[in-house]
Amino acid sequence: MSDDIVVKVDHVSMRFNLSSEKVDNMKEYFIKRIKNNMKYDEFWALSDVTFDVKKGESVALIGLNGCGKSTLLKTIAGVLKPTKGSVKIYGNIAPMIELGAGFDMDLTARENVFLNGAILGYSRKEMQKHYDGIVEFSELEEFMDVPIKNFSSGMLARLAFAIATIGTPDILIVDEVLSVGDFRFQEKCEKRIQGMMKKDTTILFVSHSIDQVKKICNRAIWIEKGRIREDGTSEEVGSHFERAYYAGELEE
Template sequence: MENQEIIKVEHVSMRFSLASEKVTSFKEYVIKTAKKQLSYGEFWALKDVSFSINKGDALGLIGLNGSGKSTMLKVIAGVLKPTKGSVQIGGSVAPLIELGAGFDYDLTAEENVYLNGALLGYSRQEMQKHYEDIVEFSELKDFMNVPVKNFSSGMISRLAFSIATIGIPDILIVDEVLSVGDFRFQEKCKNRIKHMLDQGTTLLFVSHSIEQVEELCNKVVWLDKGTVKMFGDSKNIAEIYSAS
């Protein structure tokens, strides 16, 4: 493992505006907005979060629902711009945050391989080189000419994971991916992640399974209501977290 900083999060805060009233339709939203009947409150999903990890580290983000884990991943991936603070990234990022988010559900699985690859920054030629590996790993050989709208959530997850993990990215961001699909395929995904870690990939990993975090990660950030409760060695923090 190289002692080279690859991700630095400095004093990151993320604010969202929430409507104080429930609006059940777009028409009602337009009317209430025009009449200035809608007011908005502030919700801070992240509050002054700071940590850094080195190249080759595997960092688990743990905490209860609503603690800010997924928001933190989206800020690091560049999906969200923080309200305050900064994030410095020292390499290429392969985000597995919302599986299938880059798919066109009217297109076939094969067409989506090239579409999703383009969104991840790969050329068509590069995707052609990896195509057979994607099909084999996803175990969807008989479904590549089927529109993705006919896929189950598990099939979509398998295809998206297979595309996002081609090659060896500098940073792999994984959000609850291993909770989808059957146990055998989850193990297959874990083994691929471990192989990428062996090749020097840095991992950011969110899972509700503290056992998966302990198995894959050497460091942990414990988030509580948007703030860092603990940051450090995964086994020590996982033990405290499990007992809390």
């Protein structure tokens, strides 16, 4: 294996069991579960997905809603274990997979900085060094002692991004988080991502904005119904996806 590979996705498939019968209440559900009487339909969110990502690459995962992009990112981040196949990571990951993940909504923004930092593997002392930079980048100085349950989605995204991008992680995973911020802050985030890329951070990126994909990423992987349809430059794959989308050739 090449020494510069940092993510290796090897024949990954992910199956979910979807309940195929109506259950009227929780009591009935638990009784059926205990007696093993629940009937399920199998849903394969990913089917035999294989690719490598090299150090310093910026790779976008594109496709329609429900195609498996987020499931794939969660598998790479270690949140989900694949039903078949394997994922190997070489380096540390800063994941931004779900808005608010790793936060306690009842705690203040200040408290969540240290909580989220601990989840990412940083000591309190390290987070104290980064704290002022996080506040400055997120532009939330007046709100750091406010419980984040009162934050808008845009404010949450600012805080999450500012924490996830402290230092220089080997791999940064960003799933749609930039879509909730205002345009000016999105540009600010894009500049930080580009700065991290210059330091050889690997980027795995999900966005519905093909323009954003082309701007940030040098490679795109098109996922369709849980399988890789195309893997190539972001310019080429992004254009092929847009052409198919606007021609009405894609089915969700």
